[in-house]
Amino acid sequence: MxxxxxxxxxxxxxxxxxxxxxxxxxxxxxxxxxxxxxxxxxxxxxxxxxxxxxxxxxxxxxxxxxxxxxxxxxxxxxxxxxxxxxxxxxxxxxxxxxxxxxxxxxxxxxxxxxxxxxxxxxxxxxxxxxxxxxxxxxxxxxxxxxxxxxxxxxxxxxxxxxxxxxxxxxxxxxxxxxxxxxxxxxxxxxxxxxxxRLIPESRSEERPSLDWVGVFLISVGLSLLLIPLINGPEADWPSWTLLSLAGAAMMLVLFYRQQENSRLAAKLPLVDMQLLSQKRFALGTVLVLLVYSTSSSFFLSFALLVQTGLEIDPFVAGSIFAPCSVGFVVASLVTPKLVTRWGEKVIVVGASIYAVSMGLLILQVYEAGAGLNAVLLIPALFIVGFGQGSIMTPLLNLVLGFVEEKQAGMASGVVSTVQQLGAAFGVAVIGILFNTALSTNNESVELASQYSSAFVAGMLYNFAAAVIVCFLLIKLVKAKHLGCLRP
CATH class of the missing domain: 1.20.1250.20 (MFS general substrate transporter like domains)
Structure with a gap:
């Protein structure tokens, strides 16, 4: 991040x-x-x-x-x-x-x-x-x-x-x-x-102005988008949620037009919309959004499964999940060296590992149901973390490599923003699936079984997103080598 x-x-x-x-x-x-x-x-x-x-x-x-x-x-x-x-x-x-x-x-x-x-x-x-x-x-x-x-x-x-x-x-x-x-x-x-005081002070020589109108429009627009997605399912989608989504669309359109007007007026916009008109960079930001939408949502779903569903205490639950983070760190250290040696196809392999391991984890929880032993999930969790780590950092480098050096700073800001917004979007989507599965479960069913079913329902989004990432990555890597999707 x-x-x-x-x-x-x-x-x-x-x-x-x-x-x-x-x-x-x-x-x-x-x-x-x-x-x-x-x-x-x-x-x-x-x-x-x-x-x-x-x-x-x-x-x-x-x-x-x-x-x-x-x-x-x-x-x-x-x-x-x-x-x-x-x-x-x-x-x-x-x-x-x-x-x-x-x-x-x-x-x-x-x-x-x-x-x-x-x-x-x-x-x-x-x-x-x-x-x-x-x-x-x-x-x-x-x-x-x-x-x-x-x-x-x-x-x-x-x-x-x-x-x-x-x-x-x-x-x-x-x-x-x-x-x-x-x-x-x-x-x-x-x-x-x-x-x-130990940090040397530094600042830009150009002292650019800040686009407060753009900040307001994007902040309100994204808030109007995500809040109803999180609250809507539990409240049975009242009329305000639909109005909020419509307002979000309007604010985001206004943001786009306002940013374009700033660029044409030779001002420094928050986001240079010409960046998103570059097909490879635009496809790359979609990939970043999808990958990061599966991160926090996965952590949240797993915590609810093991702590609320299986009633495991927080320390044991955190220890069980820790191998996932260890796998992420290991992959983050190893993958850049592999990419240097073998090229971008390593990222495609990493994405495939992520998708397959996510599918296997879902299958393991589905088959175990109420009899799930969370400790047995550790090998799958490590592989999920490894797959995630083998794609996240190299993907950022790949996407940022598509822009010119003069645009690199703004492009990195856009990608970093998409990372966090993707994570928030993933929580919203998983919340819809997870909460819907819980609400449709019979109250007579064991708590562990209810949360296992909800975890599986929520993680189907993560699995689908991971599969889509694989196909889009293949397209992006091929386009880079064949010279297609030029800016």
Whole structure:
């Protein structure tokens, strides 16, 4: 889940602090933003019970963070370019720390949803500065080493979210339960704010203006799209959900026209729509959307299956799921070397592994039903994670390779935004399938059987998306080598 600053020219304000010391502060910030992206999954059942939250509210607790994160990623990067990346790092960390405190003390599910959205907005201000600061402060081998450490840190954050998060919820320290997951951000955030002076300040030489109208239109449009998709099934699709979807279509059309007008007026739009007119890049963004739509939705469905359906405690549930994250990290380290040697067909193989392993996992849960032993899912989970890791990072590099260097910054911002929006969209779609399956189950059926059936229903989307990704990837790789689908 990466993002980069969209401008290549920067001015560096000299600092006596060594860049490597500042890097550790940046890594800490990267860790905590990704940790909070995943950790709620192990706490969802306890949140649901403690706050008497509905299924749609649980979906918004997960997707609200991702939606806010994705919508403001490009804006966050541009604000750092304009006003200084260290300054925006501090502002973002202040917001993240404060919103984490509000999450921890939230008395109702709706307040927790609002706090998660604020946390996502803060992460969107914070996270782009991590990538941009590394990019402008490290060069050559130092840059490769720094980005390698960042990739490893983000991978470890995903693993820690499952195991450490599960242990914290299970331990119920000071009888705080899931609230401890957000309280631990307070000392981390305060330390990062205090240590931010170690990060050399940098900003763009051009000081571009920010398109606030575009920010408003895309934020409202995507919110109007995703909120009814999450709430609609549980509320039996009331009239407001249909009106919201119609409003979303209108706002997104207005966003497209407004962005085109900005480009034609020689202004700097949030998104250069000519990027999406390049067929290879457009197809690549569809692939990114599909792949990332299967990530958070999978974590959420699995947490509900093992914790609510099988009544396994959060620590054991997180430990069972951890091999999936381990597989992801292993593949992320190995696949780039294989792609260098064998080419893009390695990504197609990775996508095939992902689709097949997802299908086998669904089949395993379907056949076991109420008698499911979650421990027996570990081999399949590892392969699912490996398949996911073997496609996600190489796919981003492949897609970004289709654009010219002068467009690389904006293209990376678009792709990073699509990653988060895809994750939020996946949660919405899975929520529809999962909730529908639960509501149609006979109440006399065992809880484990109900949730096994719901998991299978939800994961059918993931399987279908993974199969579509395989075919689209084959088309994209062939087009690259044959010179088809030219911009």
């Amino acid at each position: 990466s993002t980069r600053s969209h401008l290549l020219t920067t001015s560096h304000i000299p600092s006596k602090s060594a860049p490597w010391r500042g890097l550790y502060v940046l890594l800490l910030a990267g860790f905590v933003t990704i940790f909070d992206l995943f950790v709620v999954n192990v706490a969802i059942p306890s949140m649901q019970a403690g706050l008497n939250a509905s299924f749609s509210q649980i979906g918004l607790i997960v997707a609200g963070y991702e939606l806010a994160f994705g919508v403001l990623l490009i804006t966050g990067g541009r604000l750092g370019d304009m006003f200084g990346r260290r300054r925006l790092f501090i502002i973002g960390m202040l917001g993240f720390t404060f919103s984490s405190f509000v999450c921890a003390v939230a008395p109702t599910a709706n307040i927790l949803i609002g706090a998660r959205v604020l946390q996502g907005f803060s992460a969107a201000l914070l996270f782009p500065q991590v990538y941009a600061s590394i990019r402008v402060n490290f060069t050559g081998d130092d840059s490769r080493r720094a980005f390698g450490l960042l990739g490893m840190t983000l991978g470890l954050a995903a693993i820690a979210a499952q195991v450490l998060g599960g242990w914290i919820v299970h331990g119920d320290f000071f009888e705080l339960g899931w609230r401890s997951l957000f309280l631990i951000n307070l000392p981390v955030g305060l330390f990062a704010i205090f240590s931010a």
